[in-house]
Amino acid sequence: MMIVLGPNRYGKAETRLVRVTRHGDAHSLKDLNVSTALSGDMERVHLSGDNAAVLPTDSQKNTVFAFAKRYGVGAIEDFALTLAQHFVDSQEPVRHARVAIEEYAWERNGALGHAFVRSGRETRVCVAHYDGSRAWVVSGLRDLVVLNTTNSEFWGYVRDEYTTLPETRDRVLATAVEASWRHTAAGEDGDGGDWDKTYEKARQALLAAFADTYSLSLQQTLYAMGSRVLTECPGVCEVRLSLPNRHHFEVDLSPFGLANDGEVYHAADRPYGLIEGAVLRDDAPDPGPAWQ
Missing domain, CATH: 3.10.270.10 (Urate Oxidase;)
Incomplete structure (x- = not known):
């Protein structure tokens, strides 16, 4: 040996x-x-x-x-x-x-x-x-906290003997976005070398996609957000996203003789679902060591 x-x-x-x-x-x-x-x-x-x-x-x-x-x-x-x-x-x-x-x-x-x-x-x-x-550049952001108070559902999932989660047709969807986007080549960000402009366009694309997507799952929202960045930023060839699901649970107010019609929630910080994935162009070049 x-x-x-x-x-x-x-x-x-x-x-x-x-x-x-x-x-x-x-x-x-x-x-x-x-x-x-x-x-x-x-x-x-x-x-x-x-x-x-x-x-x-x-x-x-x-x-x-x-x-x-x-x-x-x-x-x-x-x-x-x-x-x-x-x-x-x-x-x-x-x-x-x-x-x-x-x-x-x-x-x-x-x-x-x-x-x-x-x-x-x-x-x-x-x-x-x-x-x-050669040079490789990955840009990104962390802790972009976003929340939708409606237009999010979660149902039709696998149920086994340990499943207790009730299905919902209307829920709060919240996450702290961690996003990275890989540029096709260093200095080729699609905005004439203006990294700041590309950053703001990518950020706005993430925000708009989160707000606009009627979400049936956080995975669906992740794909919509990555796709919007690729559409808005031609110099970006791949987007990677990590989205913790910041759960908001409706509080049972019935012991107090009160109805809760989607108005009072408990925000649980852990444990949380963690949804991660990449969205890329089908002709994206090999990343080399960019993600390391």
Whole structure:
């Protein structure tokens, strides 16, 4: 029997970066969480502890800060690609770089250009990969909380000896959307390289599909949401969705002599149903490492 080294990578996780851009009295703010991971010719460090091929994770952290100053921070996809390409092109042992970024939204607080309040919006995310010749980009979001108070049913499902759930022809449907969409090629987002525009179009497509779909199952809604993103965003070739079913149960008010006509609910946070799936174009290119 032989023992060999398998796939591996290393990097700096969750570098917290806040970049303030000052235009006179009007400031703008970018609040990011950046994680880098490098792989390549790393056998010696694992097998013998030889660090000659290792770029310290502290150096990776410092690069994030230096690049934020040198190049600024626009769309997180551009920043992630710039970092990934730098690590591969500047370090001969590095064959592949993965950069993942979370962006936390802030809004202006009043008329002053320097005052901000943390937005209640979802978290924007992206992952960029670069291997020296090709780049892959996946954009997305987390914690986009949505709810329909009607136009949702659930019935006709399998029943066995453990089934107690009653069928319903009218229910509250709620979820916290986690969505990722893969671009056909890095920089080809279908909107002339405008990652921000594609993000807003994808976000609006998700919201519209959730609101507009008369849902017989959360699976049906998932497919409608992914399909709407692909229709609205020509540079996107695949959408992956994770939708926890945030159950809302009508409260039995009969002990109090009260009728409950779909007005009072108990919101249960766990356990919850978790619906996941991918929707893609039939000619979508091979994803490479994009989802890793």
